[in-house]
Structures are given as structure tokens and as C-alpha cells.
Amino acid sequence: MFDIDKWQEIFATIQKNKLRTFLTAFSVAWGIFMMIVLLGFGEGLTNGVKYQFRDDAVNSIWISSGTMSLPYKGLLPGRRVQFTNEDFDWISRTSGTENVSARNWVGGDFVVSYKGEYGKFDIRAVNPDYQFIENINMVEGHFMNAYDQQQRRKTAVIGRKVEEALFKGKNPIGEIININNINFQVVGIFEDIGGEGENEIIYIPLSTAQIAFNSVNKINQLMFTVGDATVEESKVLADKMQAEMARRHQFDPSDERAVFVRNNYEHFNRFLKITQAITSFVWVIGLMTIIAGVVGVSNIMMIVVKERTREFGIRKALGATPMSIVGLILQESIFITSAAGYTGLVLGVLLLDVVGKAVAANAPDFTYFLNPRVDLSVALSAVLILVVAGAVAGLAPSLRAANIRPIEALRDE
Amino acid sequence: MPEMLVLKDIRKSYTMGDTRLQVLKGIDLTIEEGELVSIMGSSGSGKSTLLNIIGILDQYDSGEYRLDNTLIKNLSETKAAIYRNKLLGFVFQSFNLISFKSALENVALPLYYQKVSRRKRNQLAMEYLEKVGLGDRADHLPSELSGGQKQRVAIARALIAQPKIILADEPTGALDSKTSYEVMDLLKEVNNSGMTVIIVTHEHDIAEMTNRIIHLRDGLIERDVRPDRFISA
Numbered sequence: 001m002f003d004i005d006k007w008q009e010i011f012a013t014i015q016k017n018k019l020r021t022f023l024t025a026f027s028v029a030w031g032i033f034m035m036i037v038l039l040g041f042g043e044g045l046t047n048g049v050k051y052q053f054r055d056d057a058v059n060s061i062w063i064s065s066g067t068m069s070l071p072y073k074g075l076l077p078g079r080r081v082q083f084t085n086e087d088f089d090w091i092s093r094t095s096g097t098e099n100v101s102a103r104n105w106v107g108g109d110f111v112v113s114y115k116g117e118y119g120k121f122d123i124r125a126v127n128p129d130y131q132f133i134e135n136i137n138m139v140e141g142h143f144m145n146a147y148d149q150q151q152r153r154k155t156a157v158i159g160r161k162v163e164e165a166l167f168k169g170k171n172p173i174g175e176i177i178n179i180n181n182i183n184f185q186v187v188g189i190f191e192d193i194g195g196e197g198e199n200e201i202i203y204i205p206l207s208t209a210q211i212a213f214n215s216v217n218k219i220n221q222l223m224f225t226v227g228d229a230t231v232e233e234s235k236v237l238a239d240k241m242q243a244e245m246a247r248r249h250q251f252d253p254s255d256e257r258a259v260f261v262r263n264n265y266e267h268f269n270r271f272l273k274i275t276q277a278i279t280s281f282v283w284v285i286g287l288m289t290i291i292a293g294v295v296g297v298s299n300i301m302m303i304v305v306k307e308r309t310r311e312f313g314i315r316k317a318l319g320a321t322p323m324s325i326v327g328l329i330l331q332e333s334i335f336i337t338s339a340a341g342y343t344g345l346v347l348g349v350l351l352l353d354v355v356g357k358a359v360a361a362n363a364p365d366f367t368y369f370l371n372p373r374v375d376l377s378v379a380l381s382a383v384l385i386l387v388v389a390g391a392v393a394g395l396a397p398s399l400r401a402a403n404i405r406p407i408e409a410l411r412d413e
Numbered sequence: 414m415p416e417m418l419v420l421k422d423i424r425k426s427y428t429m430g431d432t433r434l435q436v437l438k439g440i441d442l443t444i445e446e447g448e449l450v451s452i453m454g455s456s457g458s459g460k461s462t463l464l465n466i467i468g469i470l471d472q473y474d475s476g477e478y479r480l481d482n483t484l485i486k487n488l489s490e491t492k493a494a495i496y497r498n499k500l501l502g503f504v505f506q507s508f509n510l511i512s513f514k515s516a517l518e519n520v521a522l523p524l525y526y527q528k529v530s531r532r533k534r535n536q537l538a539m540e541y542l543e544k545v546g547l548g549d550r551a552d553h554l555p556s557e558l559s560g561g562q563k564q565r566v567a568i569a570r571a572l573i574a575q576p577k578i579i580l581a582d583e584p585t586g587a588l589d590s591k592t593s594y595e596v597m598d599l600l601k602e603v604n605n606s607g608m609t610v611i612i613v614t615h616e617h618d619i620a621e622m623t624n625r626i627i628h629l630r631d632g633l634i635e636r637d638v639r640p641d642r643f644i645s646a
Contacts, residue, residue, distance in 0.1 A: 004531075009525070013513065311511050311512075314509045315511075317470065318522050318523045318570070319494050319497050319499070319526040319574070320526050322491060410470075410505065
């Protein structure tokens with residue numbers, strides 16, 4: 001394959017036929033370039049959608065209480081639904097639920113202090129599983145555990161911002177902070193990718209909060225993940241929650257304002273389906289572009305062979321075998337298409353990089369389009385397909401050219 | 414002198430639409446090594462077809478053709494290409510140089526197909542270009558050369574592989590008479606070095622310069638003449 005003379009023949013031909021070479025190379029490079037750019041944009045959109053759901057576990061269902069809007073069994077509307085620990089226990093027992101937690105907002109104007117530093121932070125009382133429902137990343141220490149919950153221990157998990165505000169660089173693990181005159185021991189620091197506000201939070205065990213801040217067995221909100229359940233199963237589970245809450249709290253099951261069940265999984269899936277549709281659409285366009293490129297290459301190959309019939313006739317008269325003619329055409333075609341395909345690939349990737357960085361730099365809030373990238377193996381296989389297609393497209397005319405009798409080729413004035 | 418080329422009852426016909434055209438109707442011809450032969454005939458006499466068969470550029474229907482004691486019959490394209498490369502050198506009326514290759518590269522091309530190294534074949538090509546008096550035109554493209562110069566490049570190309578026979582198809586057909594004579598002088602010089610040269614022509618003055626004139630007519634050899642003055646010379 002590596003025959004330096006053959007390469008010199010090819011480079012000489014390329015050099016002497018610049019326009020033809022350019023046209024072939026352009027149609028290939030353009031096809032690959034468009035395909036890379038389209039796929040990259042599709043990927044950027046998908047990343048953007050995923051980013052919108054980055055805060056909470058995508059397979060979570062959230063139940064919030066509201067006010068009854070319909071009369072039920074002689075009871076008047078306007079009553080508020082109040083969840084209790086029993087609701088939590090029931091959800092925990094229900095099959096299909098994975099991580100289950102309740103959540104209470106504690107106080108409002110509680111001052112949090114540590115050795116002369118003061119601050120006001122959002123204080124949330126939750127269960128240990130909450131870590132997995134909210135996508136909380138522990139930076140140091142650990143989240144509260146079942147033992148903390150069971151023993152109603154006064155442990156606190158603080159956000160990054162809280163640490164910065166109160167501890168000024170000191171290691172907070174094991175230190176005692178004061179929340180509304182009650183001492184809590186810091187056991188962990190977390191970081192939540194959900195945004196700045198999500199990091200100005202202190203989590204304490206729900207059982208501790210119910211005693212310490214006098215909320216007895218009341219619960220504001222319930223949430224759980226559905227594990228490996230399908231979207232359909234998660235919908236069934238969400239409907240079941242609605243019905244059961246209606247039964248437990250005595251309201252009309254069709255009352256949409258008494259309890260709000262938000263199925264993240266269903267939402268996520270809907271968006272995912274949209275991006276999947278976009279991705280497949282982009283693939284179709286990309287493949288069409290590639291096909292256009294292949295057609296372009298085959299066209300040019302046919303013209304090239306026609307144009308060079310006389311030259312091949314001369315070569316054959318001088319002793320070129322048919323195989324050497326086919327080899328010459330194919331090697332030239334493969335060389336041009338791969339070089340051009342690679343160029344298109346590099347340019348496409350470069351453009352995606354520039355666009356991605358420009359979006360990130362100029363519009364950091366525009367999160368619906370993130371990291372437009374393309375899978376390198378996909379890009380390389382696209383180039384390979386084009387190269388092979390170009391070779392196959394060139395094969396038929398080159399075989400015909402190689403088998404034409406030199407006398408006919410030379411007569412072709 | 415040994416026999417270089419032996420044709421026995423060569424027949425060839427072409428199909429044109431519905432009619433079958435018998436172009437060669439039984440050619441018997443022997444050419445010895447070192448001969449300078451011209452083939453003459455009006456158009457349609459079959460002289461080009463005969464040359465193509467001799468040049469292994471075309472196949473014949475029946476008969477037998479031996480070239481340097483090798484039977485040339487029903488060869489594959491690959492085999493034919495190898496024989497053409499080793500045994501034959503072509504000179505065409507329309508020169509048939511490759512337009513994007515320089516004079517030197519054109520001359521060197523037959524050696525490329527013999528896998529001669531680039532340095533060696535360029536060196537040889539330069540020698541042959543100098544032999545035909547075009548050493549200073551080595552880097553010129555065919556389009557930058559005059560008709561006579563192009564034909565001399567073509568002759569150098571035909572010679573470089575040191576073939577057994579030079580086949581020239583109307584080598585002077587596209588040249589004025591002065592240049593024609595120069596080209597003929599060159600071909601005679603080649604012949605004097607011992608190489609067999611066969612020239613197809615329809616010009617009497619060109620044919621008169623060869624040692625043997627074969628007249629074709631309607632696909633048969635009409636006359637095979639060896640002018641006396643050459644024999645006595």
C-alpha cells in the first residue's frame with residue numbers, strides 16, 4: 001500500500017488538477033462539517049434540558065399540601081390538609097418507593113450563631129434519605145443518618161455558604177452552632193448544584209426539629225424517589241398517592257387543590273422525549289447531508305474517470321495493468337476524501353467549541369444550550385462512511401476505465 | 414536475421430449496428446529483427462486495425478500472432494499490459510503525452526510501470542531526452558512544446574523501456590514536412606541502432622524512406638515491396 005512512487009503520482013495529479021480536487025474535497029468536508037455541527041447542537045440542547053433538572057433526582061415525586069376546594073361528605077371546603085408522620089410511615093411502607101423523606105421549614109427568623117458570628121439561614125428539617133432526593137453532594141463529613149433521626153440528635157449539615165459566613169476558613173466539622181438558642185453539632189458540609197440559594201441552607205433531623213421547635217408530628221411536604229420504575233409506573237404511583245391522601249385526609253379524590261403531586265420523572269421524561277426527537281431529527285438531517293456528500297463525491301469521481309479516460313489509455317499502452325489504474329483512482333479518491341473529511345471534522349469541532357464557549361461567556365444564564373459536543377467515535381465513523389462510500393462510488397467507473405481497451409480510450413479525442 | 418514478428422492468417426471483423434464489417438481478411442506477414450517497415454493503405458484498408466493487433470492494443474478473431482517467439486492470443490488485460498510495456502514502444506499521430514506531466518515525467522512513465530526507482534528512471538529519461546535533442550526542455554509541459562518536439566518526446570518515451578519494436582501510427586500526420594523529415598530521421602536513427610520499427614502512414618514520401626513497404630487494400634496485403642536502392646545500399 002505504501003508505495004512512495006504511487007503517492008508521488010497521486011500528489012502530482014492532485015497538484016495539476018486543483019479545481020477538481022477542491023470540489024471533491026469541499027463536498028466531503030462540507031458534509032462532515034454540517035453533520036458535526038448539527039449533532040453538536042442537538043447534544044447542546046439535550047445537555048441544556050438535563051441541566052434544568054439537575055437540582056432534584058429526576059425520578060422523584062413531591063407531595064405538597066394545599067387547601068380543599070370541593071365539599072366532601074358534608075365537610076365544607078377551605079380546610080387545609082396537614083400531613084403527619086403517619087403519612088410518612090405509610091409512604092415508606094408503600095411498595096415502589098425507594099428513598100423517602102419528609103421536609104419541614106423551621107422557624108423563619110431564627111438567628112444562627114457560632115462564636116460571635118451571626119447569620120440568618122434557611123433551616124430545613126428532613127430525613128436521611130433526603131440527600132438522594134435533592135442531589136446533595138457532601139464536600140466534607142457526612143449527611144445525617146438513621147441514628148441521628150432515631151435518637152433525635154442535634155446534628156446539623158450546613159451548606160457551603162453557611163460555612164463561609166460562620167467559620168471564616170475554620171474547619172466546622174464537630175463544632176457547635178447555635179440555632180435559636182439550641183446547640184447543634186455540625187457533622188457535614190454540602191454543596192448543591194441547584195444554585196446559590198440552595199447552599200445557604202442548614203439541614204437538621206426532622207425528629208429533632210419536631211421536638212425542639214414544637215411541631216409535634218406535623219409535616220409540610222413529602223417526597224420520594226421511584227427507583228427503577230418506568231414512567232408509567234411512576235404515574236400509577238403518583239395517582240395512588242393522590243387517592244390515598246384523599247382517603248386519609250378526607251377530601252374529594254378529584255380535588256386538585258387539596259394536595260399537589262408533582263411527578264419529576266414524568267416532566268423529565270417529557271423533555272427528554274423532546275430532545276430525543278430533536279436528536280433523531282438532527283441525525284436524519286446529518287445523514288441526508290452525508291448522502292448528499294456521497295452523491296457529490298460519486299459524481300465527481302465519474303467526471304474524473306471520464307476526463308482521464310485518454311490518460312488511462314496512454315498509461316495502459318505504456319504498460320499499466322488494469323489493477324494499477326483502479327488502484328491509482330481509488331487511492332487518490334480515498335486520500336482526498338479522508339483528508340477533506342478530517343478537515344471538516346476538525347472545523348466542525350472547532351466551531352462547536354467556539355460557540356459553546358461564547359454562549360457560556362456571554363449568556364451564562366442561558367442554560368437551555370450547554371456544552372455542544374459530538375461523540376468522537378460518531379464523527380470518525382461518519383468520516384469513514386464517507387470515505388468508503390466515495391471509494392465504492394469511484395470503484396465502478398474506475399473498473400470500467402481500467403477495462404476499456406486502450407485503443408478505444410485513445411480514439412476518444 | 415531472426416523473425417521478430419510473425420502473423421499467420423490474421424482475421425478481424427467489427428460489428429457496426431447490424432452489419433458485420435470484415436476489416437482484416439487473412440494477413441500473413443513476417444518481419445525480421447532490425448527491419449524498418451512501413452504499412453500503407455487508404456483509409457478503411459485495415460492498416461490501423463493491423464497496427465493495433467500488432468501493438469496488442471486490440472485482439473484478433475482468428476489466426477496466429479507471434480511476437481519475439483511469444484504467442485499473443487487471448488491475453489488478459491494484465492498480461493497484455495506487461496507485454497506492451499516490455500516489447501513495444503508506441504508513437505502516435507496525436508502524440509498522446511499526459512498533459513499534466515512534464516516532458517521528463519512523460520518519458521519516465523514506462524519505467525514507472527517496470528518498478529524502476531524514481532532516481533534511476535529520471536536519470537534514464539534525461540538521457541533519452543538528450544538523445545532526441547530536448548535535454549533543455551525536460552521541465553516543460555506538453556502544451557509548451559511544438560508539435561515536432563512533442564513527437565520527439567513521444568519517441569524518447571517509446572524508446573526508454575528498450576522495447577523490441579517501435580510502432581508508429583502516422584507519426585508525421587500532424588506535422589509539417591520539414592518537421593516530418595526530422596522525425597523520420599530520428600526514427601531511422603533508432604532503426605540503425607538495431608531496433609525494429611514499423612510505421613503506418615498514408616504519405617508516400619514517408620513510406621519511401623523505409624526499407625520495406627507493405628501495401629494494404631481491403632483487409633489484405635496487396636504488395637510487399639523492398640525498394641532496390643535500399644538493398645543495394
